[in-house]
Amino acid sequence: MADITMDKMVGFCKQYGFIFQGSEIYGGLANTWDYGPLGVRLKNNIKDAWRKRFIQERNNAYELDADILMHPRVWEASGHVGGFSDPLIDCKECKTRHRADNLIADFDPNAHPDGMTDDEMVKFIKDNKVPCPKCGATNFTGIREFNLMFETHRGVLKDQKSVVYLRPENAQGEYVNFNNVLRSQRTKLPFSIGQIGKAFRNEITPGNFTFRTIEFEQMEYQTFCKEGEDMKLYDYFKEYGKKFYMDLGIPEEDLRYHDHEKLVFYAKAACDIEYKFPFGWGEINGTHNRTNYDLTRHQEYSGESQEYYDQETNEKFIPYIVESTYGLDRTVLAVLFNAYHEEKLEGGETREVLKLHPFLAPYKVGVFPLIKKYHSEKAEEVYQKLSKSFMTIYDDSGNIGKRYRRNDVIGTPFSITVDDNTLKDNTVTVRDRDTMEQEVVKIDDLEKYISEKIKF
Ligand code: GAP
Secondary structure, eight states: OOSSOHHHHHHHHHHHTSEEETTGGGTOOTTOEEEOHHHHHHHHHHHHHHHIIIIITSTTEEEEOOOSBOOHHHHHHTTHHHHOEEEEEEBTTTOOEEEHHHHHHHHOTTOOGGGOOHHHHHHHHHHTTOOOTTTOOOOBOOOEEEEOOEEEEOSSOOSGGGEEEEOSOSHHHHHHTHHHHHHHTTOOSSEEEEEEEEEEOOOOSOOTGGGSOSEEEEEEEEEEEOTTSHHHHHHHHHHHHHHHHHHTTOOGGGEEEEEOSSOOTTOSEEEEEEEEETTEEEEEEEEEEOTTHHHHHHHHHHOOOOOEEETTTTEEEOOEEEEEEEEHHHHHHHHHHHHEEEEEOTTSOEEEEEOOOTTTOSOSEEEEESSHHHHHHHHHHHHHHHHTTSOEEEOOSSOHHHHHHHHHHTTOSEEEEEOHHHHHHSEEEEEETTTOOEEEEEGGGHHHHHHHHTOO
16 A cells, blocks of 8 residues: 555655646646656656666557547547537535446446446436535436547637647547558568557546546557467467566556456457556556557448458458557556655664666666765766766755655665765765665776666
8 A cells, every 4th residue: 555645745846856737827728738857757757667677678569659630530430429428417405517437437336337337427426326526415417428539720710621630539540540550661561560659538527646547658569360360469469468567567456357247339349457546446448459440440431442352361351450458648647656655763763765677767876975065076076977977966055865865755776975085086886775884885887887777
């Protein structure tokens, strides 16, 4: 269980420059958050970790950066224009608006509203007298479906013809480029297209910090394959996803699978990976066997063939897609909750420490002159040398203990002290954030020493 509540995490992120309320000086804009200097580093390092596991280390895997704005027909073909909505319900007493599925899931964690129709959800709420979380009354309106797509307009005329949408997911950019990647990379099935990018959803219900926002980033991964190979790949990516989170440092007991009972009509299987947040289990990833639905729809709506020609069997067919999608902001949040610790030290002092995987840490190393007057010049030399290879922080204010604490709380895995020995024999002491043990290392060996320890 995390050592920190959600409210405290929001304060922590603000204090140390990880995440700030969006448009804060204007009172904030609901469900928007800005990443500060340390948050950006952490987020970029998670992207790099994902790129390493999903693009670099996998055969036949290609990255894409498709535009946020796409032809409006894309969203008709994908089904988003007609059917991408949340079931909203209002409390008649206090007028608060809720998502009916969230009301049910919060009331009874064993109920599975994702498998219920709107009528079934209304019946569940009535039969179980589910109370309004704000006022406690059990007097709700019926459910209205609310479309989550953000619309905007291009050109000068604000009419129907000029409507474009901010994409609600990355996946469609990967689907419409299926043929481009296949041809330009001279590849064969199965192959994967991955993309990291922003997505936008008009979420109007409370967000639990960055868990549910209106603008967020996804790391999406689509594997195109032949029918018959799909379920094997689906099982593989479920496992691969869990392993990825464990590699980021999250223990298995704080992760679980949630297999979907009720599937959209075209899907063959779907499963989420959930993380144990302080507010309960929450989805951080989804793996879906989408069959050949997406490419079939794009063929139908665009008039362009999406068929694959298999040279070995002389067959033509529309490939299946196995999707594995990772919410970047939710991953950042899970990683932060997992890393934050409060430790009681001898003498009663409490140490706040962010035990991030070194690869994810915003700064890899801190450099401190023991005594400013005598050791600054050499310490600056060490700082200049290391900052060519790593995000390095220089700190010469306050006593050395305080400088260690400042590095612990932002997750810097190594703190280097430059002292009289450094001036004598070009060695420094390197303190490990987690064990607090110190080791003497030659300045010339530092780069290799740190590189080895921060590998992902
Ligand atoms: N292409 C499939 C797709 O978009 P999704 O389950 O709707 O599937 C994928 O979204 C992931 O994006 C989720 O697992 C979650 O981690 C993240 N996500 C979805 N909505 C979000 C929101 N409003 N705020 C932050 N992250 C969100």
